[in-house]
Amino acid sequence: MSQRIEESGLQVAKPIHDLVNQSILPGTGVTAAVFWAGFATILAEFGPKNKALLDKRDQLQSQIDSWHRANSSGFEFADYKGFLQEIGYLVPEGGEFAVSPENVDTEIAKQAGPQLVVPIMNARFALNAVNARWGSLYDALYGNDVISEQEGAEKAGAYNPVRGQKVIDYGRDFLDGAAPLSNGSHHQAIRYSVTAGQLMITLEDGTSASLQAPDQLSGFLGNAGNPSSILIKNNNLHLELQVDYNHIIGQSDKAGVKDIVLESALTTIMDCEDSVAAVDAQDKALAYGNWLGLIKGTLEETITRGDSSFVRSMNPDRTYTDPDGSDLTLNGRSLMFIRNVGHLMTNPAILDAQGNEVPEGIMDGVISSLISVHDLNNQSKLTNSAAGSIYIVKPKMHGPEEVAFTNDLFDAIEDLLGLARHTIKVGIMDEERRTSVNLTECIRAAQGRVVFINTGFLDRTGDEIHTSMLAGAFALKGDLKKMPWITAYEDNNVDVGLACGLKGKAQIGKGMWAIPDNMAEMMAVKIGHPKAGANTAWVPSPTAATLHAMHYHQINVPALQETLKTRLRANVDDILTIPLLGDQHLTAEDIQLELDNNVQGMLGYVVRWVEQGVGCSKVPDINNVGLMEDRATLRISSQHIANWLHHGICSSEQVMETLKRMAIVVDGQNSSDPEYVAMSTNFDTSIAFSAACDLVYKGLEQPSGYTEPLLHRYRQKVKG
Numbered sequence: 001m002s003q004r005i006e007e008s009g010l011q012v013a014k015p016i017h018d019l020v021n022q023s024i025l026p027g028t029g030v031t032a033a034v035f036w037a038g039f040a041t042i043l044a045e046f047g048p049k050n051k052a053l054l055d056k057r058d059q060l061q062s063q064i065d066s067w068h069r070a071n072s073s074g075f076e077f078a079d080y081k082g083f084l085q086e087i088g089y090l091v092p093e094g095g096e097f098a099v100s101p102e103n104v105d106t107e108i109a110k111q112a113g114p115q116l117v118v119p120i121m122n123a124r125f126a127l128n129a130v131n132a133r134w135g136s137l138y139d140a141l142y143g144n145d146v147i148s149e150q151e152g153a154e155k156a157g158a159y160n161p162v163r164g165q166k167v168i169d170y171g172r173d174f175l176d177g178a179a180p181l182s183n184g185s186h187h188q189a190i191r192y193s194v195t196a197g198q199l200m201i202t203l204e205d206g207t208s209a210s211l212q213a214p215d216q217l218s219g220f221l222g223n224a225g226n227p228s229s230i231l232i233k234n235n236n237l238h239l240e241l242q243v244d245y246n247h248i249i250g251q252s253d254k255a256g257v258k259d260i261v262l263e264s265a266l267t268t269i270m271d272c273e274d275s276v277a278a279v280d281a282q283d284k285a286l287a288y289g290n291w292l293g294l295i296k297g298t299l300e301e302t303i304t305r306g307d308s309s310f311v312r313s314m315n316p317d318r319t320y321t322d323p324d325g326s327d328l329t330l331n332g333r334s335l336m337f338i339r340n341v342g343h344l345m346t347n348p349a350i351l352d353a354q355g356n357e358v359p360e361g362i363m364d365g366v367i368s369s370l371i372s373v374h375d376l377n378n379q380s381k382l383t384n385s386a387a388g389s390i391y392i393v394k395p396k397m398h399g400p401e402e403v404a405f406t407n408d409l410f411d412a413i414e415d416l417l418g419l420a421r422h423t424i425k426v427g428i429m430d431e432e433r434r435t436s437v438n439l440t441e442c443i444r445a446a447q448g449r450v451v452f453i454n455t456g457f458l459d460r461t462g463d464e465i466h467t468s469m470l471a472g473a474f475a476l477k478g479d480l481k482k483m484p485w486i487t488a489y490e491d492n493n494v495d496v497g498l499a500c501g502l503k504g505k506a507q508i509g510k511g512m513w514a515i516p517d518n519m520a521e522m523m524a525v526k527i528g529h530p531k532a533g534a535n536t537a538w539v540p541s542p543t544a545a546t547l548h549a550m551h552y553h554q555i556n557v558p559a560l561q562e563t564l565k566t567r568l569r570a571n572v573d574d575i576l577t578i579p580l581l582g583d584q585h586l587t588a589e590d591i592q593l594e595l596d597n598n599v600q601g602m603l604g605y606v607v608r609w610v611e612q613g614v615g616c617s618k619v620p621d622i623n624n625v626g627l628m629e630d631r632a633t634l635r636i637s638s639q640h641i642a643n644w645l646h647h648g649i650c651s652s653e654q655v656m657e658t659l660k661r662m663a664i665v666v667d668g669q670n671s672s673d674p675e676y677v678a679m680s681t682n683f684d685t686s687i688a689f690s691a692a693c694d695l696v697y698k699g700l701e702q703p704s705g706y707t708e709p710l711l712h713r714y715r716q717k718v719k720g
Helices: 014-024 032-070 077-086 123-133 137-142 161-178 281-296 360-376 399-417 439-444 457-467 484-499 519-525 542-554 557-564 572-576 588-612 631-646 652-669 687-697 708-719
Strands: 004-007 010-013 115-119 134-136 189-195 198-203 208-210 217-223 226-234 237-243 257-263 267-271 301-305 308-312 318-321 327-330 335-339 346-351 357-359 390-394 424-430 450-455 507-510 536-539 617-620 626-629
Touching: 004 014, 004 032, 010 014, 010 032, 014 032, 014 281, 014 346, 014 360, 032 077, 032 357, 032 360, 032 399, 032 457, 077 572, 115 123, 123 134, 123 267, 123 281, 123 301, 123 308, 123 542, 134 137, 134 542, 137 161, 137 257, 137 542, 161 237, 161 257, 161 542, 189 226, 237 542, 257 542, 267 281, 281 335, 281 346, 281 360, 346 360, 357 360, 360 390, 360 399, 390 399, 390 450, 399 424, 399 439, 424 439, 439 450, 439 484, 450 484, 457 484, 457 631, 484 507, 484 557, 484 572, 519 542, 536 542, 588 617, 588 626, 588 631, 588 652, 588 687, 588 708, 626 631, 631 652, 631 687, 631 708, 652 687, 687 708
Parallel strands: 115 267, 115 536, 267 335, 335 390, 390 424, 424 450, 450 507, 507 536
Antiparallel strands: 004 010, 010 346, 134 257, 189 198, 198 208, 217 226, 217 318, 226 237, 237 257, 301 308, 318 327, 346 357, 617 626
């Protein structure tokens, strides 16, 4: 246990106390005495309210469980819906309103583009993400399967000019769509120049062309007649043609274009939640310390590759010459949100006046906001929010009461830190059932500060299973995505967001592409997100951000949102329809295959989380395909198995046999990791294996089906 220091009745672990007093508070204008006294006051007021909300979750779940027991032979949907209204699970929807956040940055309100989510405890990942605001299209294409390796275009080994030409051709196709010429094609360009504030293109046949929309030219670098860089805007996103006839790529390009650089990850969520394993003061100090470095622009990481090393830091802004000759400065970095934890967990980093662990979500809100004051006070080397706002994503809120609690908490934090009302903006994750079916009222509860709503299939499905655990056996996981409830849920998020006035003020987001090595499929599938009216969507890497950015050049999302406003709104009744297995017959092979898939993925994630503290990683699935896994994937898998166990689709013995057999598979998949702790060498003593077993066999009793309580307990056991 860490040494503790008493502050205003709070017992603060030394790593947190030292970080706050010595590194965070200086420069904020807030004294240590004022801060800790105010923090203690907030905990005294909001701690009991937090507990009451969690008790309300348990009460509602108990009532729902009792109702399903009483109606186990079947029920009419109207009766079920009426019951949910009667107990206050489904609340009445009020009249029309429009959200009213002020001082919202352009990246959120006016631009549509990709969003990264990265674990804040990994400085290298965080730096890569914040620097992913701009990305090389040529690098993204050359190194991934978007470009076929057929016809001599292999990517292995040194530079392959055949593959390079395919990349160049792909880039020219993209330019023809994003910045079409008045005549001819970018394929025919042999020279780019700026004349009288317009982009002029000399074509192979000696003729000249300009942009169909001349005002797309935003700036350039170098001599106007022979620029080294040309900045073009399309759908409010920038792309940059970099020209260098002496470069290895520029030499092979008729117009000397060495690269096309795209404005890529407009925003990044620095995550303190699902993608990290933070169970004590040491872990939280690392998370807060990295946020402080990101906010102040000082975070650095030494990267070693072979015999050489270099220091990675945050990119500066980018300055160009405007077509009228003045300077144009663009943000060189992704705009950062920080995702706090939800209302459920407590953390031993701080104990309250009664000696209890404080709610971790309250601690996150207070300390991450305090850190962000450096940005607001211009104490930072680099600016995050040009508009003067703090952006916090709040996950796993259940219904309007919990959103209202967060809104009130942020009011109190603003008062403590001397901030104007609604300086702290909130992102609402629409990933719990009680939020989905009451989304309008959830948004209303934070209408002055909401700047983000987003769907999350995995957590949403985990909550769907746990809420309706006793209603019956759930369908196969693969079938859940194809059933009407999930389409209605995704459409409802967009419909409600637009009806509440989020267009032009906030982000309406979609979820993660989970297969980071399969970019060709991502390019074919993920265009569906902007087509659905989402002005942002999650991607797993900077490379994926650059590729996904092309979709926002193809789709004018704000214009599309205008048309979507007039469509028939998704039906909440469809969302409330429980996706059960029903009369579908499953063979013994079907059941075992589903168990194998669920268990293997679950073990592959749990063993790294518990033994190594890795909260998010690319985990090989049962077919050795790397999938991005975090706690949301674990929640759905563990709850699905628990549901099938409860309803007799499989037996306890069958699940244990599957757990042990898949542990051997997972151990083999990780055999090259020198820090890996095998499970199958001794099942009785493996802490990770015990954790996985508890997640399944104790799945019914976990609050809302969350995995955090058990994961934290077992991780603390390993660390202890």
